[in-house]
Amino acid sequence: MVKESFNIRGVEFKNRVLVASGTFGYGDEVKDLVDVSKLGGICTKSLSWKPRDGNPPRRIVETPSGMLNSIGLANIGVHTFISEKLPYLRTLDTAVMVNIAASTVQEYCDVLSLLEREEGIGGYEINVSCPNVREGGLSFGTDCSKTKEITARLRPLTEKPLIVKLTPNVTHISEFARAVEEAGADAVSVINTLVGMAVDIRTKKPKLSTVTGGLSGPAIKPVALAKVYEAAQVVHIPIIGIGGIMTAEDAIEFLLVGATAVQVGTANFIDPAAGVKIAEGLRTYAQAQGLQDVGQLVGAMESDLAYSVLQSWL
Amino acid sequence: MFQRIVAVSFRNELAPGIFVVRFRSQEIASSAAAGQFVNIRCGDGCLPLLRRPMSISRLVGDEVELLFNVVGQGTRMLAAKRAGDMLDVLGPLGVPFGSRGDFSTAVIVAGGVGVAPFPFLTTQLAREGKQVITFLGARTAAQLTPQNLENVQLATDDGTQGYCGTVIGLLEAYLSRNALSKPKIFGCGPTNMLKALSGFAKRAGIECELSLEGDMACGLGLCQGCPIERANGEKKYALVCTEGPTFNSKDIILR
Numbered sequence: 001m002v003k004e005s006f007n008i009r010g011v012e013f014k015n016r017v018l019v020a021s022g023t024f025g026y027g028d029e030v031k032d033l034v035d036v037s038k039l040g041g042i043c044t045k046s047l048s049w050k051p052r053d054g055n056p057p058r059r060i061v062e063t064p065s066g067m068l069n070s071i072g073l074a075n076i077g078v079h080t081f082i083s084e085k086l087p088y089l090r091t092l093d094t095a096v097m098v099n100i101a102a103s104t105v106q107e108y109c110d111v112l113s114l115l116e117r118e119e120g121i122g123g124y125e126i127n128v129s130c131p132n133v134r135e136g137g138l139s140f141g142t143d144c145s146k147t148k149e150i151t152a153r154l155r156p157l158t159e160k161p162l163i164v165k166l167t168p169n170v171t172h173i174s175e176f177a178r179a180v181e182e183a184g185a186d187a188v189s190v191i192n193t194l195v196g197m198a199v200d201i202r203t204k205k206p207k208l209s210t211v212t213g214g215l216s217g218p219a220i221k222p223v224a225l226a227k228v229y230e231a232a233q234v235v236h237i238p239i240i241g242i243g244g245i246m247t248a249e250d251a252i253e254f255l256l257v258g259a260t261a262v263q264v265g266t267a268n269f270i271d272p273a274a275g276v277k278i279a280e281g282l283r284t285y286a287q288a289q290g291l292q293d294v295g296q297l298v299g300a301m302e303s304d305l306a307y308s309v310l311q312s313w314l
Numbered sequence: 315m316f317q318r319i320v321a322v323s324f325r326n327e328l329a330p331g332i333f334v335v336r337f338r339s340q341e342i343a344s345s346a347a348a349g350q351f352v353n354i355r356c357g358d359g360c361l362p363l364l365r366r367p368m369s370i371s372r373l374v375g376d377e378v379e380l381l382f383n384v385v386g387q388g389t390r391m392l393a394a395k396r397a398g399d400m401l402d403v404l405g406p407l408g409v410p411f412g413s414r415g416d417f418s419t420a421v422i423v424a425g426g427v428g429v430a431p432f433p434f435l436t437t438q439l440a441r442e443g444k445q446v447i448t449f450l451g452a453r454t455a456a457q458l459t460p461q462n463l464e465n466v467q468l469a470t471d472d473g474t475q476g477y478c479g480t481v482i483g484l485l486e487a488y489l490s491r492n493a494l495s496k497p498k499i500f501g502c503g504p505t506n507m508l509k510a511l512s513g514f515a516k517r518a519g520i521e522c523e524l525s526l527e528g529d530m531a532c533g534l535g536l537c538q539g540c541p542i543e544r545a546n547g548e549k550k551y552a553l554v555c556t557e558g559p560t561f562n563s564k565d566i567i568l569r
Contacts, residue, residue: 022537022538023536023537024536025534025535025536029534029535029536029556030534030536032315033315033317033404033534045538051549053549053550053551054538054541054551056541056543057528057529057540057541057542058529059529059538059539059540059541060529060530060531060537060539060540061529062362062363062364062531064360064361065360065361065363066363067363067364067531069531069537069539071537071538071539074538074541074551217360217363218360218363246360266363266531268532268536269364269365269531269532269536269537270355270363270364270365270532271317271402272317272532272534272536273317
């Protein structure tokens with residue numbers, strides 16, 4: 001038997017594959033298709049204090065090996081989440097990480113404080129990196145001191161794991177990872193989507209209503225790997241790798257460069273059971289490698305750092 | 315709702331660039347209703363990455379038939395399938411047409427490959443004992459696909475067959491000369507056509523249901539990618555995938 005579980009701040013995740021926020025709803029949409037108890041955890045769709053309508057259409061554009069989205073944090077709001085979605089999530093035999101997005105520092109605190117009164121929440125993932133909203137989102141996530149401030153303000157409000165989801169749309173993601181570690185974060189999620197766009201040459205208009213959106217899918221995997229690798233050079237807290245993971249092989253790459261666990265995102269849109277299949281593939285690989293613990297893969301990449309260009313500017 | 319690997323059983327080019335593909339799935343066929351759709355992986359790699367949502371056009375025993383236009387890479391790959399090829403299909407998805415209820419004549423109005431969901435609806439309406447009259451429009455005669463419909467009136471933009479003009483023009487001309495008992499309109503086609511149809515239905519005081527397209531990544535309500543503006547209510551948008559694709563025309567705003 002290979003050990004698959006890991007824990008963050010005392011919360012046990014049964015394996016190292018979670019599903020990413022915004023790609024798995026609130027867990028109930030696909031209960032007929034997926035055995036969620038075989039996932040390491042679920043990160044919910046981002047929640048704000050009030051419900052948000054989201055952006056006007058068009059919100060989705062497919063691009064080569066990827067997709068652009070500009071959903072704009074459409075969500076039911078934390079109150080409806082507590083009354084309508086949390087009762088079902090509580091019944092699931094997997095860790096429920098509630099993702100929080102907000103326009104002000106106070107709103108982050110208010111949403112988290114309200115959720116603290118509820119049973120059945122494993123921890124929190126703080127979204128400071130949505131590229132598709134005017135307030136909050138990237139204006140926070142690209143400001144290192146603001147990102148640190150949000151983390152520091154939230155830290156005393158909970159004893160549960162606090163994970164900060166970082167944006168790749170910065171020069172050095174390692175600075176942000178270090179800042180939130182210093183402010184008391186228990187882990188970082190690396191990465192959120194990359195800002196991208198697409199233009200309709202027939203109408204000469206942008207394809208997305210908000211002009212730019214967030215790029216996800218296999219197209220961003222090499223970028224995501226390099227960002228995880230960079231962050232792993234400077235922080236000691238766990239890194240949860242995200243970005244274009246479609247297969248167990250992809251997930252293994254993330255572990256090798258230093259991710260403690262991974263989140264599967266865009267792949268859920270194509271196959272809602274992708275996360276379960278990736279977790280199985282990870283176990284099979286670890287068994288074939290003769291490992292006792294999947295965790296032995298974390299940071300196990302062999303490389304000659306003398307040739308690493310990244311080391312020169314870290 | 316099922317996610318299944320199914321075998322293609324039939325494929326035919328109905329008109330230039332318009333294809334019919336059938337696959338065998340007893341589970342999907344026996345649980346589907348007219349107006350619902352399936353979401354299909356057209357390849358097995360990353361090009362294209364996302365599934366393609368397609369109306370269920372017709373059931374032939376335990377086979378599910380799709381009717382579509384080749385518009386891009388996904389539909390091109392789907393059109394190239396041969397009997398025996400395998401497909402990854404998710405469905406049936408979405409809210410069906412309201413084929414029961416207080417009406418006696420179903421007025422089907424279709425533009426181009428917007429005809430896709432109507433052979434299935436026609437069969438279902440016949441079972442419910444409804445009269446059916448169908449108005450089908452296309453740019454030109456070669457693009458008309460009136461197969462498996464009932465009581466069909468044709469229109470072409472270029473006048474190469476039937477009424478010369480839009481399908482809405484044909485509908486208005488027909489209804490000015492003929493009275494229908496307790497009609498209900500069912501429409502599917504390009505957005506501009508649906509806008510005109512919705513306006514006509516409102517003026518004529520006829521209930522009207524539309525089947526819409528949306529840019530969706532999943533078809534399951536996960537991605538929130540396919541909003542359509544609501545005409546009323548607290549929430550600004552409905553999702554085409556899970557709250558549609560069929561909507562009463564008075565409940566939505568087409569832009």
